[in-house]
Amino acid sequence: MFRKIKKIEPGISKNRNENNNCIRTINLNKSIVNNILLFKNIFKDDDTLIIREFENKCLKSAQCCIIYLDGMVNTESINMNILQPVLGSDLSNDIASDNLLEELKKKVIVSNNVILETEINKMVSSIILGDTLFLLEGYDKALIISSKNWKTRPISEPDSSRVVRGPREGFTESIMENLSLVRRKIRNPDLKFKFKEIGERTHTRTCICYIEGLALEGILSELEQRLGEITIDGIIDSGYIQELIKDAPYSPFETVGSSERPDVIAAKLLEGRIALFVDGSPFVLTVPYLVVENFQASEDYYNNYIFATMNRLIRGFTAVTSITIPALFLSVVTYHQEMLPTPLLLSISASRQGVPVPTSVSLFLMLFVFDVLREVGTRMPSPIGQAVNIVGTLVLGQAAVEARLVSAPVVIITALTGIETLINMNFIGATIIFRNFLLLGASFLGVYGFFMCFIVLYLHLMSIRSFGVPYMMSVTKAKNHEGQDAWIRAPWWTMTLRPKIVGTKNLVRQSPRKGKEN
Amino acid sequence: MNKIKITLLILTILISSIFAAGCWNYREVDKLAIVAGVAVDKGINGQYKVTVEVVQISGAKDSKITSKTITMEGKTMFDAVRNEISLSGKKLYWSHAKVIILSKEIASEGVTRVIDWYNRDSETRADVHILISEGASAKEILSSQATTEEIKSFVLDEMIKNQESLSKAPIIDMLQFDNDLKAKGISAIAPAVNLKQMDGKMLPHIMGTAIFKEDKLVGFLNGEDTKDLIFIKNKVKGGLLIEGTQGNDVSTPVSLEIFKSKTQVRPVVDGNNIEMNLNIDTTVNIDEIDGPENFIDDEGRMKLEQSAENTLKERIESLIMKIQSEYDLDIFGFGAKLREDNTQEWNRVSSNWEETFKNLKVNVITKVHIRNSAMLSKPLEKGE
Numbered sequence: 001m002f003r004k005i006k007k008i009e010p011g012i013s014k015n016r017n018e019n020n021n022c023i024r025t026i027n028l029n030k031s032i033v034n035n036i037l038l039f040k041n042i043f044k045d046d047d048t049l050i051i052r053e054f055e056n057k058c059l060k061s062a063q064c065c066i067i068y069l070d071g072m073v074n075t076e077s078i079n080m081n082i083l084q085p086v087l088g089s090d091l092s093n094d095i096a097s098d099n100l101l102e103e104l105k106k107k108v109i110v111s112n113n114v115i116l117e118t119e120i121n122k123m124v125s126s127i128i129l130g131d132t133l134f135l136l137e138g139y140d141k142a143l144i145i146s147s148k149n150w151k152t153r154p155i156s157e158p159d160s161s162r163v164v165r166g167p168r169e170g171f172t173e174s175i176m177e178n179l180s181l182v183r184r185k186i187r188n189p190d191l192k193f194k195f196k197e198i199g200e201r202t203h204t205r206t207c208i209c210y211i212e213g214l215a216l217e218g219i220l221s222e223l224e225q226r227l228g229e230i231t232i233d234g235i236i237d238s239g240y241i242q243e244l245i246k247d248a249p250y251s252p253f254e255t256v257g258s259s260e261r262p263d264v265i266a267a268k269l270l271e272g273r274i275a276l277f278v279d280g281s282p283f284v285l286t287v288p289y290l291v292v293e294n295f296q297a298s299e300d301y302y303n304n305y306i307f308a309t310m311n312r313l314i315r316g317f318t319a320v321t322s323i324t325i326p327a328l329f330l331s332v333v334t335y336h337q338e339m340l341p342t343p344l345l346l347s348i349s350a351s352r353q354g355v356p357v358p359t360s361v362s363l364f365l366m367l368f369v370f371d372v373l374r375e376v377g378t379r380m381p382s383p384i385g386q387a388v389n390i391v392g393t394l395v396l397g398q399a400a401v402e403a404r405l406v407s408a409p410v411v412i413i414t415a416l417t418g419i420e421t422l423i424n425m426n427f428i429g430a431t432i433i434f435r436n437f438l439l440l441g442a443s444f445l446g447v448y449g450f451f452m453c454f455i456v457l458y459l460h461l462m463s464i465r466s467f468g469v470p471y472m473m474s475v476t477k478a479k480n481h482e483g484q485d486a487w488i489r490a491p492w493w494t495m496t497l498r499p500k501i502v503g504t505k506n507l508v509r510q511s512p513r514k515g516k517e518n
Numbered sequence: 519m520n521k522i523k524i525t526l527l528i529l530t531i532l533i534s535s536i537f538a539a540g541c542w543n544y545r546e547v548d549k550l551a552i553v554a555g556v557a558v559d560k561g562i563n564g565q566y567k568v569t570v571e572v573v574q575i576s577g578a579k580d581s582k583i584t585s586k587t588i589t590m591e592g593k594t595m596f597d598a599v600r601n602e603i604s605l606s607g608k609k610l611y612w613s614h615a616k617v618i619i620l621s622k623e624i625a626s627e628g629v630t631r632v633i634d635w636y637n638r639d640s641e642t643r644a645d646v647h648i649l650i651s652e653g654a655s656a657k658e659i660l661s662s663q664a665t666t667e668e669i670k671s672f673v674l675d676e677m678i679k680n681q682e683s684l685s686k687a688p689i690i691d692m693l694q695f696d697n698d699l700k701a702k703g704i705s706a707i708a709p710a711v712n713l714k715q716m717d718g719k720m721l722p723h724i725m726g727t728a729i730f731k732e733d734k735l736v737g738f739l740n741g742e743d744t745k746d747l748i749f750i751k752n753k754v755k756g757g758l759l760i761e762g763t764q765g766n767d768v769s770t771p772v773s774l775e776i777f778k779s780k781t782q783v784r785p786v787v788d789g790n791n792i793e794m795n796l797n798i799d800t801t802v803n804i805d806e807i808d809g810p811e812n813f814i815d816d817e818g819r820m821k822l823e824q825s826a827e828n829t830l831k832e833r834i835e836s837l838i839m840k841i842q843s844e845y846d847l848d849i850f851g852f853g854a855k856l857r858e859d860n861t862q863e864w865n866r867v868s869s870n871w872e873e874t875f876k877n878l879k880v881n882v883i884t885k886v887h888i889r890n891s892a893m894l895s896k897p898l899e900k901g902e
Contacts, residue, residue: 334544338613338643342672345547345614346573350581352548359546446544452532 026120028140032063035135035142039067042124048072049127054083059091062100063137066145072130074149081110082132082145101139109134113146125203152177158260158282160425166302167263175205175279181262182209186269190214196227198241202234206241207277209265214272214498214506219467223274223287238278238285245287248464248471252430255466257289264298270509272502288467288502292474292486294426295319300489308489315423316487322420322431323457326363327438327450329413334359335446351407360443362406364436366414369396371432374418469502548575551608554585555671557619557656558632561591566624566632568598569657570610571671585669587661595635612642616675618692619649619711621656625728625735630699637696644693647678647709650728652738654713654720663719670722677724678709685748685757685776686741687724699733703853703864703871706730707747710738731847746837749798749830750850752781759802759886761826768825770809774802777889785856787863794852794880798830804891812897819888826886838880846876 028035036051043049048070056062064086066078085108091100105114117123118141123133130148155177158170171178179193194208206227210220226245235241238258247255259265260282265275268286276285295315300308332339333348340348357365373392380388401408421431434457441453464471474486481497484490497507552573561567569589576582588605592598602610624632636642651659660670681687687709698706707727714723727739727747739747748754757776762768779800786793804813813822841849853871857864867874
């Protein structure tokens with residue numbers, strides 16, 4: 001199937017190139033009327049294109065024209081800084097100058113960013129971005145005057161990861177604002193931003209961000225290469241790129257990280273990771289991404305380290321149990337009753353009296369119902385939220401038990417698993433998939449089947465790499481400083497080194513405190 | 519092609535290992551007939567009469583857990599147990615059985631035939647407590663009325679477990695019993711159970727020890743003797759020492775509660791002569807003083823310690839004498855100890871150990887330490 005697509009690909013790109021070429025081959029004419037016609041032609045059937053023709057009050061020969069897209073520009077700024085100076089100032093003295101356009105750029109137009117441009121391609125993309133194109137009679141060049149001003153969302157705390165302690169700003173959909181948020185945290189010229197346009201039709205701007213001297217060149221060039229291979233027509237969210245560049249593409253585990261928080265991205269950059277900003281998405285990607293990062297909350301680093309360690313252990317523990325508990329329960333209750341303490345066996349047996357549905361089926365059923373409720377909770381409009389709660393708790397929980405459709409322990413296990421799943425939202429997909437996988441194994445073969453499937457899961461995790469770094473790195477290694485920020489969050493004064501592999505280039509994060517080294 | 523081969527190989531290994539995974543099958547808990555305890559009596563024509571107590575759970579909400587007993591007969595143990603299907607329809611589930619009660623008749627004929635199945639079957643467990651019925655039949659004990667819980671076997675189980683703070687019956691499970699039965703230089707013992715009338719009810723009553731010669735029951739010890747036996751076997755975890763009741767040095771009755779006790783058995787070999795040194799070190803506290811006598815000051819305490827040591831020593835010596843003269847069975851495990859410490863000497867005497875045991879000299883040294891006097895520091899005195 002994939003081979004077929006590859007075969008078709010060259011044909012598509014050929015078409016695309018032809019399209020580009022037909023614009024590129026035409027150059028600007030010295031006649032302004034012709035030039036206006038040219039742009040009218042390019043933006044045919046686009047009614048947002050505004051073409052304003054005018055001339056200098058003193059110099060009639062200086063016929064000008066500005067072209068911009070309505071809604072993308074700051075009209076006030078165009079009036080004040082382009083129209084007013086050009087219309088009002090006395091250009092008759094400059095007629096002697098053989099380059100009036102240059103004179104205008106230098107002396108008349110009030111703007112922080114004016115570029116003299118000859119290429120028509122760049123002019124078009126600038127107009128699309130919200131700049132204003134300035135044409136002058138008798139010149140086959142044009143000025144691109146910065147006038148971008150489109151509406152963006154104000155910076156607010158991201159809903160996806162709220163904190164009690166820590167910075168409350170979150171990324172927005174505007175790439176430049178996002179970059180500024182990170183730049184403000186790392187004030188260092190070593191912080192590099194490399195722009196790259198991806199998307200054959202959307203021309204989405206992306207930006208690779210890293211700290212020179214910390215990020216590994218190998219990973220950087222690998223990222224650039226993978227980005228270069230993308231030939232998709234459009235990028236709407238960073239999720240597109242995340243999936244297109246990720247290692248182990250068939251795995252439900254993410255090997256490219258994403259965060260909505262500038263503080264998280266800044267911290268990851270300082271560890272030697274590389275960030276990828278995508279215009280239009282508040283989620284910034286980071287590579288390489290290891291499994292431990294799923295359990296590292298930004299708050300861990302701002303709170304007391306003992307408390308943070310406890311929270312992290314809870315996250316790690318629930319990550320394992322949310323996958324295993326239903327399967328273990330099922331295998332013990334239906335295959336290995338001798339492993340239960342006698343009072344527990346009696347109470348489970350009592351709760352199952354008169355329940356017609358087998359335990360395995362009822363577990364699958366209840367977990368499915370929970371997933372349905374979870375999906376409803378995320379999709380539905382918030383005013384209807386209460387109805388879902390009532391249906392979920394009363395009808396499906398209590399009533400199902402009272403009607404003897406499922407036994408009470410099954411409901412408890414489902415509730416426990418469901419809540420635990422929600423703690424680690426980062427890999428909720430993988431949790432649900434592998435939970436059902438283990439449950440399937442357990443329902444056919446008991447504890448034996450459970451462990452068989454668990455080993456499959458473990459081997460899978462062990463086999464994944466993210467940009468050359470083993471995915472399970474730091475989870476399995478506790479030696480030296482590698483375990484400092486995995487299962488536990490060590491106190492800041494002991495974390496003198498950056499995570500290995502990711503920050504191999506420059507390991508030292510801080511000099512050891514006096515009196516603390518040993 | 520190579521990949522296919524590897525995949526096939528892995529699949530073959532996985533599938534074949536499914537069949538090697540032992541005894542298991544899918545069963546719902548509510549379909550199990552959970553056996554709480556089992557009693558074995560002698561039936562007619564040399565058959566076994568096996569009574570099982572099965573847990574009965576009725577009602578889903580406000581469920582009530584009760585039990586019923588089912589009695590069946592068979593030529594062998596397993597035959598009897600399987601005949602149960604024809605009575606109740608459910609297959610018995612043995613993993614949670616707590617007690618196995620053997621009647622005196624069965625035990626006297628030899629227990630091997632009974633417990634072999636219990637040890638061999640995959641579902642039964644070796645941590646079941648073994649009990650020997652002294653007077654009544656085993657079935658009567660399992661069908662007697664219980665004071666606290668609904669399920670008699672669980673009551674019996676609790677009774678045995680809590681012997682730790684009474685020390686009037688040994689705590690023996692199937693594993694221990696098997697070991698003692700097979701081991702050299704030690705004879706097996708098991709706790710004894712009786713029926714006792716109380717408020718018009720017949721209640722089970724665990725006290726004393728059943729003594730086995732090889733696998734046959736030969737006699738019983740009473741509760742007090744059992745306590746001394748447990749002292750020698752270094753299994754004392756609690757219990758009482760009573761002073762001043764049998765005309766000792768102390769005239770006021772005093773109860774001493776045992777905190778911890780350690781017994782060291784050391785065989786001393788001198789040429790052909792074997793002696794056993796028994797060192798008992800017990801820590802107690804005074805929990806009851808039934809009179810005005812002062813045991814709190816140094817002098818009184820020393821006197822009490824001295825008296826307790828003497829009593830304990832006398833009782834232990836007399837028990838050893840009794841066992842040596844009446845049973846000539848090494849229930850204390852002296853032979854096993856000798857085998858551990860001095861294998862050569864054991865090899866020499868093992869063939870004739872019973873005779874050696876009969877004439878074995880045992881030196882008993884007892885040491886009692888009084889740690890405190892519980893919540894009162896002085897004896898209660900009458901007001902003026």
